[in-house]
Amino acid sequence: MLSVFSKLWPRPAATAPPTPPTGVEQVRNFYNNNTDKFMQVYGEVIQAFRTNQVTDYLDYTIQSAELRDGQRILDAGCGVGGPASYFASRLQADITGVTISDYQVAKSKEILADKTLKGTVTIRQGDYHDIDQLFGENVFDRVLFLESFGHSPDQNLLIEKAYKVLKPGGILYIKDLFRREHPNAEDGRRIDNIIAAINQAYAYNVADFTEVMKTIRRLNFILLFVKTPEIRTEEFEHLTISNDFQNLFDIGKIISWEDYVFPIDFYEVKVMKPPFDINKEKHLYFLNRPQ
Numbered sequence: 145m146l147s148v149f150s151k152l153w154p155r156p157a158a159t160a161p162p163t164p165p166t167g168v169e170q171v172r173n174f175y176n177n178n179t180d181k182f183m184q185v186y187g188e189v190i191q192a193f194r195t196n197q198v199t200d201y202l203d204y205t206i207q208s209a210e211l212r213d214g215q216r217i218l219d220a221g222c223g224v225g226g227p228a229s230y231f232a233s234r235l236q237a238d239i240t241g242v243t244i245s246d247y248q249v250a251k252s253k254e255i256l257a258d259k260t261l262k263g264t265v266t267i268r269q270g271d272y273h274d275i276d277q278l279f280g281e282n283v284f285d286r287v288l289f290l291e292s293f294g295h296s297p298d299q300n301l302l303i304e305k306a307y308k309v310l311k312p313g314g315i316l317y318i319k320d321l322f323r324r325e326h327p328n329a330e331d332g333r334r335i336d337n338i339i340a341a342i343n344q345a346y347a348y349n350v351a352d353f354t355e356v357m358k359t360i361r362r363l364n365f366i367l368l369f370v371k372t373p374e375i376r377t378e379e380f381e382h383l384t385i386s387n388d389f390q391n392l393f394d395i396g397k398i399i400s401w402e403d404y405v406f407p408i409d410f411y412e413v414k415v416m417k418p419p420f421d422i423n424k425e426k427h428l429y430f431l432n433r434p435q
């Protein structure tokens with residue numbers, strides 16, 4: 145009788161207790177302590193979803209986020225400046241990077257010293273939740289979060305800040321990982337447990353896609369696209385680097401694949417701040433993008 149009962153009501157897998165979100169100070173310590181390890185494995189570009197030749201992925205980013213000559217670009221959560229310096233080697237753009245880690249700022253100086261740039265790159269220490277105070281409002285053509293958004297403990301506020309610093313018609317581009325929806329209760333518990341482990345190991349707060357979209361829509365951002373990055377399978381790096389990193393440094397190491405359910409989706413989210421003042425022109429609906 146008991147066995148029938150327990151089949152009908154399988155015992156739930158142990159669920160990780162809810163943990164408070166990772167705070168900004170924790171993230172700063174995480175990168176101050178681990179940037180050398182990241183660089184040993186990832187090089188200058190600290191992104192898990194990438195191509196075998198990482199510059200192919202950065203070229204893809206240029207095209208996908210529509211980075212162009214003459215733009216003022218904010219790379220929010222810029223790491224050691226690998227992406228920013230690559231973009232500025234290709235474009236006559238004015239790129240500002242902000243990272244919470246003072247150690248990364250120091251590293252970025254070494255990296256920039258070796259580069260020949262068409263544009264300019266300035267990297268500074270700061271909290272990306274303060275970008276409106278740091279840089280002023282309506283100043284950037286692009287705000288990029290390249291696998292940096294999910295560190296934020298207050299992602300609604302962060303999107304609001306990105307809105308403020310963008311010029312009307314400017315674009316917010318987020319490339320990051322998002323919690324997968326639960327396909328069923330059992331796999332859902334596994335996903336939640338694995339995400340709790342990722343958050344703890346990487347000082348992350350893996351984003352909830354629905355929450356992010358709610359804020360984006362509340363602010364009247366214009367949705368340009370949401371998609372999985374369009375990388376050819378033969379060029380995709382297959383997350384080997386992330387596995388190497390985990391094995392080498394024991395950070396987020398996966399002990400067993402037995403209960404493993406792939407817990408996240410990688411997405412690009414691209415949205416535009418309306419080119420008109422939405423609070424004055426409430427009767428307008430946006431149809432055509434200005435070129």
Ligand SMILES: C[S@@+](CC[C@H](N)C(=O)[O-])C[C@H]1O[C@@H](n2cnc3c(N)ncnc32)[C@H](O)[C@@H]1O
Pocket residue numbers: 168171175188189190191220221222223224225226227242243244245248270271272273289290291292293295296
């Ligand atoms: C996974 S790394 C990605 C770095 C970079 N985008 C790249 O592609 O190499 C995450 C970055 O987000 C930055 N970051 C996280 N929280 C931040 C915050 N509150 N303010 C500024 N930067 C932050 C970290 O310092 C780190 O540079």
